[in-house]
Amino acid sequence: MTPFRSATALAAASAMLATTLTGCQFGGQEQDTSPIVIAADLELSGAAAGVGKAYRQALELKVQQLNDSGALNGRTVELLLKDNRSDASESLRNIADFGNDKRVSAIIMGGCNECAIGAARTINEKQIPTVALASAGAVANPVADRRYVFKLAPNAADNASALTVELVRRRVTSVGLLRTDDAYGREGVQALRGEFRKAGIQLTAEASLRTTDTEVDRQAGTLAAAEPEALVIWTPPEQAMLAAGAVKQAGFTGPLYFDASAAGDLFLGASGRAAERATLVFTQTMVIDDVIATTPAKAARRQWFQDYTARFGGYHGSSSFAADAVQLIVDAELRAGGPPATVDREGLRDVLETSQMDGLSGPIRMTPDNHSGLMPQALTTLVARNGRWRLAS
Incomplete structure (x- = not known):
């Protein structure tokens, strides 16, 4: 063998050995270092x-935390963002684009109920696991038609039950309701009527508004004129704070009760006076600084609260749902396995469907029959006091 040919053979053998040792340490599988794209x-x-x-x-904070943690077995998480402009048609186009992108393992959708419901068919056709942060039951039901859709938000039935328990405790017998005229609002009034019937509470007045409305004076006047003992506000946060001021201006002096969808910023700002002493059904993480961290899960929630507040100068109640969605997807991706540098959406979906964790929002349990994971035990009662939400005593 010539010296040149001998050197070439040695180099080739060395390269082959290096590749073998790097990709398959002593018979192990090649390490997957491809990004997890959400x-x-x-x-x-x-x-x-x-x-x-x-x-x-x-989402951005949670992704950074995971990437800095060194706990992803050499992988990183990448986030692709699109703005749906609060429009279901634009959202559907975004979902179709994401579904066609073979790099994407899963999708997280925001709080728009109509967006998530309207995209369900496309999500199933694209066979891409999706975790929606919207509240309506139709987001994840019926499960047979929502195989790839999962939901992380408080459920209407659980909210209605918790609100009714509080109303009974306060011996309220008549209630007015302001709700949104959308899937979640309609689901809410049905759930409340059912709970009220069992508790002997009369729904004396009801008014609705579109999710895009910025004027609530007419509805506030109608509800105040009916003179209920208490008023339930079942709207997104901005409208809830507007309504709190409008009903007070209209002469209503009774207590206010907010459904979980009304949770927004920890500090109430200019709306603080109108919402003072109002009751909110929401997760404990919103006021975790009032809670002694006696378990690892509570300690994690407090750390999340502190990290979010330090980064952004305040805390928003719904932030934990987004962070939990990232964690669910990343955990499922790592558990699903599959060949390196490939996206196994079906395997990820199968793992998501049986996922369980004590999340930042509270206990989360997914099953093949229930794709809405937030457990009722996650909800507690908060009260507005001195311009911010506090844990009710």
């Missing part, structure tokens, strides 16, 4: 931009 369709402009901004901040 797409997000959010309301970054339009009527729901306030909550959409909180979701974006939470």
Whole structure:
């Protein structure tokens, strides 16, 4: 063998050995260092931009935390963001684009109920796992038609039950209701009527508004004129704060009760006076600084609260849902396995469907029969006191 040919053979053998040792350490599988790509369709402009901004901040913070943790077995998380402009048609186009992108493992959708419901068929056709942060039951039901859709937000039935327990405790017998005229609002009034019937509470007045409305004076006047003992406000945060001021201006002096969808910023700002002493059903993480961290899960929630507040100068209640969505997807991706540098959407979906964790929002349990993971135990009662939400005593 000539010296040149001998050197060439040695180099080839060395390269082959190096490749073998790097990709398959002593018989192990080649390590997957490909990124976990998560797409997000959010309301970054339009009527729901306030909550959409909180979701974006939470997603970016959680992704950074995971990438800095060194716990992803050499992988990183990448986030692709699109603005749906609070419009279901724009959202559907975004979902179709994400579904066609073979790099994307899963999608996170924002709080727009109509967006998530309207995209369900496309999500199933594209066979791309999707975690929606919208509240309506139709987002994840019926499960047979929502195989790839999962939901992380408080459920209407759980909210209605918790609100009714509080109303009974306060011995309220008549209630007025302001709700949105959308899938979640209609679901809410049905759930409340059912709970009220069992508790002997009369729904004396009801008014609705579109999710895009910025004037609520007419509805507030109608509800105040009916003179209920208490008023339930079942709207997004911005409208809830507007309504709190409008009903007080209209002469209503009774207590206010907010459904979980009304949760927004921890500090109430200019709306603080109108909402003072109002009751909110929401997750404990919103006021985790009032809670002694006696478990690892509570300690994690407090750390999330502190990290989010330090980064963004305040806390938004819904941020934990977005962070939990990222964690669910990343955990499922790592558990699903599959060949390196490939996206196994079906395997990821199968793992998501049986996922369980004590999340930042509270206990989360997915099953093949229930794709809405937030457990009722996650909800607690908060009260507005001195311009911010506090844990009710």
